[in-house]
Amino acid sequence: MGTKSRNYYLIPYVLWIALFVVAPILLVLYYSFFNIEGHFTLENYKKFFTPVYLKMTFSSFWYAFLITFFTFIIAYPTAYLLTKTKHKQLWLLLIIVPSWINLLLKAYAFIGIFGTYGAANKFLEAMGVGGKQILFTDFSFVFVSVYIFLPFMILPIFNALNDLNPSLIDASNDLGASPLTTFKRVIFPLTLDGVKAGCQIVFIPALSLFMLTRLIAGNRVITLGTAIEQHFLVTQDWGMGATIAVFLIIAMVIIMLLTGKRKSGMLR
Amino acid sequence: MNKKFKLSSIYLVAIFLILYAPIFYLVFYSFNSGGDMYGFEGFTLEWYKEIFQDTRLLIIVLNTIIVALLSAAISTLLGVAGALAIYYARKRQTKNALLSLNNVLIVSPDVIIGASFLIFFTMIGIKLGFISVLLAHIAFSVPIVVLMVLPKLEEMSTSMIYAALDLGASRFDVLTKVILPFITPGIFAGFFMALTYSLDDFAVTFFVTGNGFSTLSVEIYSLARQGVSLGINALSALLFLFTLLLVIGYYFITKKNDRPNRMGVRQ
Numbered sequence: 020m021g022t023k024s025r026n027y028y029l030i031p032y033v034l035w036i037a038l039f040v041v042a043p044i045l046l047v048l049y050y051s052f053f054n055i056e057g058h059f060t061l062e063n064y065k066k067f068f069t070p071v072y073l074k075m076t077f078s079s080f081w082y083a084f085l086i087t088f089f090t091f092i093i094a095y096p097t098a099y100l101l102t103k104t105k106h107k108q109l110w111l112l113l114i115i116v117p118s119w120i121n122l123l124l125k126a127y128a129f130i131g132i133f134g135t136y137g138a139a140n141k142f143l144e145a146m147g148v149g150g151k152q153i154l155f156t157d158f159s160f161v162f163v164s165v166y167i168f169l170p171f172m173i174l175p176i177f178n179a180l181n182d183l184n185p186s187l188i189d190a191s192n193d194l195g196a197s198p199l200t201t202f203k204r205v206i207f208p209l210t211l212d213g214v215k216a217g218c219q220i221v222f223i224p225a226l227s228l229f230m231l232t233r234l235i236a237g238n239r240v241i242t243l244g245t246a247i248e249q250h251f252l253v254t255q256d257w258g259m260g261a262t263i264a265v266f267l268i269i270a271m272v273i274i275m276l277l278t279g280k281r282k283s284g285m286l287r
Numbered sequence: 288m289n290k291k292f293k294l295s296s297i298y299l300v301a302i303f304l305i306l307y308a309p310i311f312y313l314v315f316y317s318f319n320s321g322g323d324m325y326g327f328e329g330f331t332l333e334w335y336k337e338i339f340q341d342t343r344l345l346i347i348v349l350n351t352i353i354v355a356l357l358s359a360a361i362s363t364l365l366g367v368a369g370a371l372a373i374y375y376a377r378k379r380q381t382k383n384a385l386l387s388l389n390n391v392l393i394v395s396p397d398v399i400i401g402a403s404f405l406i407f408f409t410m411i412g413i414k415l416g417f418i419s420v421l422l423a424h425i426a427f428s429v430p431i432v433v434l435m436v437l438p439k440l441e442e443m444s445t446s447m448i449y450a451a452l453d454l455g456a457s458r459f460d461v462l463t464k465v466i467l468p469f470i471t472p473g474i475f476a477g478f479f480m481a482l483t484y485s486l487d488d489f490a491v492t493f494f495v496t497g498n499g500f501s502t503l504s505v506e507i508y509s510l511a512r513q514g515v516s517l518g519i520n521a522l523s524a525l526l527f528l529f530t531l532l533l534v535i536g537y538y539f540i541t542k543k544n545d546r547p548n549r550m551g552v553r554q
Contacts, residue, residue: 028372031365036388039426043403044391050406097302100295110299117306119530121487123504124523127511128309131316131324134515140310169306170345219394227396230489234511244398251402251494256548268395275394 044092044268050261063262076266079242082157084227084230086164090145091214093165094172098213101173111177118170126234129163130154133235139159155237163235164225170219179213215278224272243267310527317520324515334521341518344506350417351486351503358424359481365425366432366477371466373433374440389430400427401494408495415497421496424485431484432477439473440466475540482535 054060066072097114104110117125132138133154140150153159183206191201207214227244238245243263250260312324317335338344340471348481369389376382392400404426443466451465467474489504496505503526510519 026372026375026377028368028375032369032372032385034547035365035369035426035429036385039407039429040388040391043400043407044411046406047399047403061471062460093302097515100299103295106301112534113303114306116531116534117310119487119534120310121484121489121504121523121526121530122508123489123511123518124313124526125309127507127519127523128313130511131375131457131515132309133310134325136323136325159311166309169302200388209288223394227398229398230493235506244396247398248494251405257406260402261406264399267399271394271396271399 020107047261047264047268050257051265053258054223055256055258066259067262067266072263074247075241076243078240079226080270082161082164082240082242083222085161086168086225087218087222089161089165090168090172091218094169094217095108095176098167098173098180101177107181111174114173115170118167122167123234124233125167126163129159129166129235133159154235155239157240158235160231160236160240164228164231167231168221170227171220175213175216175220176210177213179210179216183209219251219274219278222274226270227267243270303445310523312413313520314524314527317517319517319520319522322517324517324520334527336526338518338521344518344522347503347506348500349469353481354417354424354502355485356423358428358485359478360422362428362481363432363474363478365429366481367436367470367474369429370440370470370473371462372434373437388417390435391430391553392427393430393434397488397490398494401491402478404491405494414528415495416500419495419497420492420500422501424488427488427491428484429478432474435477435480436470436473439470472540476537479533479537479540483537 051063052059052061055222100105101110101114113188134140135150135152135154137153162167169258187205187209188201191205226242227247228242229244229248231246232238232240232242241249243266247260247263247267250256250263299320304311316324316327318332319327319332320331345391369385373382373385376385400423404423405415405418408415408422413422447465447469448461450460456464487504488502488507492502493505493508496502501509503522507519507522510516
């Protein structure tokens with residue numbers, strides 16, 4: 020652009036980056052070296068590698084994996100079938116609308132549905148299975164999480180499928196591939212980027228959502244996010260909370276590297 | 288072929304039903320005079336009356352709206368400046384570095400943002416409350432505005448700017464008469480996204496809100512932790528209507544803005 024002109028727009032923007040992106044992350048790192056009495060120490064890191072915290076980290080990853088897996092299993096066919104409909108953009112919009120509803124309201128709805136006398140139990144009784152404790156179980160936690168993340172997984176896969184050149188599928192069919200082979204060798208590899216983006220969008224929040232574990236899983240499930248919230252807001256042990264946050268950030272970076280570079284920034 | 292088509296329609300319909308059932312479940316029971324979400328006893332509007340008479344709740348709604356509008360306006364200004372900064376960056380590395388830093392807050396989980404902002408605000412001595420919530424909302428809305436505005440800037444042909452400069456326009460004229468009018472749809476979309484981000488945010492607000500100040504999401508969380516109360520249902524019905532209006536508004540903005548499936552998904 021104009022040769023002499025300086026890039027004045029950088030000033031407010033870089034200030035924002037320094038204050039709200041760089042500084043907070045450095046502060047988290049800094050706090051992770053202090054114990055609850057405010058002494059500089061490595062004991063938080065030592066504590067993180069004790070069985071209690073390692074087990075929690077492992078189960079957090081396990082739940083996140085389950086949630087991502089089931090979301091993917093349900094989302095891929097949905098996205099695929101959506102691309103085959105007429106007015107597909109409209110249908111896609113309808114899929115996305117629920118994701119705009121406040122997450123807490125959706126969680127609250129499930130407190131009613133999964134409650135002891137709720138719709139789910141009435142349905143089970145009508146089926147002859149009999150009432151069960153559904154709320155505050157692992158099942159309800161995974162189910163509600165999958166419900167909440169579904170639209171976020173559908174969208175990138177839908178976009179990838181939508182960008183797929185149909186003549187490639189025709190070519191595959193003409194060359195004698197069965198529908199299954201076409202899917203395995205042509206469609207799925209070409210939409211892998213969408214799948215990766217979807218998994219990234221689901222997996223990272225699944226590690227860190229704490230309100231769902233509180234409302235739906237009744238504190239039975241403790242994710243990394245729940246632990247951070249617990250340390251910061253309940254026990255006030257910021258040092259340990261910051262240490263877990265450091266590991267969550269590391270996990271996040273690894274996941275982002277694994278799932279590749281994502282071009283269209285979409286959400287947290 | 289026909290049978291296959293039917294099976295796929297059933298699958299899609301089932302997905303739609305599951306996606307919408309909980310929302311309609313909430314709305315349906317907001318009219319229940321029975322007082323719980325289990326048996327529908329009779330039609331009533333008392334829960335709506337109740338929430339409209341609850342001054343504390345109305346103040347919280349007002350707070351939420353003020354924070355959303357202010358943070359969206361300020362983050363739009365910052366975001367447009369940010370997009371222009373990235374656009375004008377001469378070196379490719381600078382551009383990429385800025386973009387990566389921009390995206391940090393978009394991919395970071397809410398707990399991390401919340402916890403780190405909590406440390407940050409306590410460290411520099413900002414009292415937790417309205418100001419801290421507002422600052423946090425501005426901070427996490429800026430990158431999304433940048434991402435909405437930047438593609439518009441990149442779409443713009445540079446010859447337009449050179450033409451304006453050749454014809455004697457000052458840098459300020461170029462900005463206000465050439466660039467800004469061109470990127471207006473992006474700015475609107477950015478403002479809109481910032482607004483919905485702020486209205487919807489729970490986790491970050493929860494960390495930095497302190498005791499005296501509350502937004503709607505935080506209030507719903509503390510109510511829901513106490514169990515079922517149909518006031519929340521009435522509230523959610525109203526919020527659902529409001530969300531629908533926002534979606535329709537956003538749909539028309541992005542429709543003008545070309546590719547509709549580029550819309551950001553919310554969480």
